[in-house]
Amino acid sequence: MKHKSGKHSPIFYAFLFPALFSFAFVIVIPFFLGIYYSFTDWTAMTGTNVNWVGFANYTAVFNDVTFLHSFLVTVAFAVINIVVVNVVAFGFALLVTSKLKLKNMYRAAFFMPNLIGGIILGYIWQFIFNNAITAFGASIGSEFLATSLLANRFWALLAIVVVVTWQNAGYIMMIYVAAIQSAPAALLEAAHIDGANYWQRLRHILVPLVAPAFTVSLFLTLVRSFQQFDVNMALTAGGPSGMFMDRALPTTEFLALNIFNTAFAFRELAQGQAKSVIFFITLTVIALVQVYFNKRKEIEM
């Protein structure tokens, strides 16, 4: 297979072509087009000219209060979501690696919501929050539960956390399960014999042993939180509306939904494109930080 002279055989190009062609056609070309469009007055209407406007779209985006709010609310969601998903997932992982009788059934059940699309889960939970929980609240005479949690901006944000946790915890759980199962049992046993109780063993032996899994899971949840779209759209659609810097706006509209609405609801395609470029830069920074962390850990090991 090695070619000393003329390294690349016809097979090299022939086998690479289908993947490279579709990749270039679907990602590379639209990606550069998209960056270019973000500096123009592009409307995607046929027959209209595309004119260069410099940083005008970016200036508009930085003055757009809804985008600033979306950014902040996405960061808030990401922080809460990372903590909740990982705590729940780690708890589940301990449960399904214990000696419980039905642990395999639990594992499958906790994992199952992960297989269903966020759009469908979002609608189901909208019914639960708007109808089922309110009916339950009314029947036990709780005024708080009788009004939909989705009508309050803070509870609505937490509602998204609940649904996303329900969807993702089983998945992150499996990453912890893999880490727990590969942790040397002898260490835990030795501590057990030395009289360490369950919490001591957990805190001082198991948690340090599965630390690499924490890093993986944290970044995975971070990236997924930032990219959250489906559940956001189907569950709250950005609502309820509320005030931010003297402006009424959708209070649970995350970045991806804000970009979507800028383009489709407000028909500001070029501005939506500028927002998505900023979105891309944010995600790239997260990815680079992750690479840095992984590199540093490799050195330590």
Place this chain on the structure above:
Amino acid sequence: MKNFFKRNNIIAELFAIGLFLLYMLPFLMVIINASKPVLDIIMDPLSLPESPTQFITNVQAVMDSPVVRYASSFLSSTIITVISVTLLVIISSMAAWVLVRTKSGLSTAIFMLFVAAMVIPFQVVMFPLISWFHRIESVTGLLNTPFRLLQNYPGIIFAYMGFGSSLSIFLYHGFIKSVPLELEEAANIDGCTKAGTFFRIVFPILKPITVTVIILNGIWIWNDYLLPFIVLGAGNDVQTLPLAVANFVGSFVRRWDLILTSTLMAMLPIVIVFLFLQKHIIKGMVEGSVKG
């Protein structure tokens, strides 16, 4: 002491069962309310269904709905998922193989390009993608043919090939690196062509990672909403199940009986597949993203 542990175990067992039931409660709510007429749902979403045939009535209503077109949406989802995944498996394994077996700067650069692209969010390319597809259709004259890209199978399948190739090539690349060269060299000496070597010798060896690639891409494509929304559009002839359900919710003012029945019918295929292939699916999905 022994009794203490026994009691603790029972508490743990009960706690786990409680958690399990709580976790399954949303599914139960869907099943219960998909078996009730809309008035009963509005009166009390927590009541149990009264008529055993109401579920069938609801399913029939969803089947007959001109918005959901369940049978046709199910078929479209299946066609798009099966063809996209099959093509992804073929093109990604081929590309990864030549990228691993050819040691050159170009080969490394191309591989890095595929990997780097994984960080690109769909939002950056989605708007230009539509107008780019539209331009290609118009320029090539595909627009009024059965092979047009937008609102049609070729465009969305092609898009999935592009968007799925990065992770798939990455997974195959990692696996092929650990496949010994000897077999391929032996096949070469025996007069097997390179293409023959790949399809007869190498590809069968890749089976474990192929399973992972199929599961990851299959579940992603089956559930995906945004890409079908962009490429197929809402309410056109070709629509996937998530699109159909979303359109349905948009077109009714909270007819929860039919909405919940439609979500149940959209979930069912994947839940059934999961029950049969549980171990493979869990393993495949976790492996894929941890490496990616």
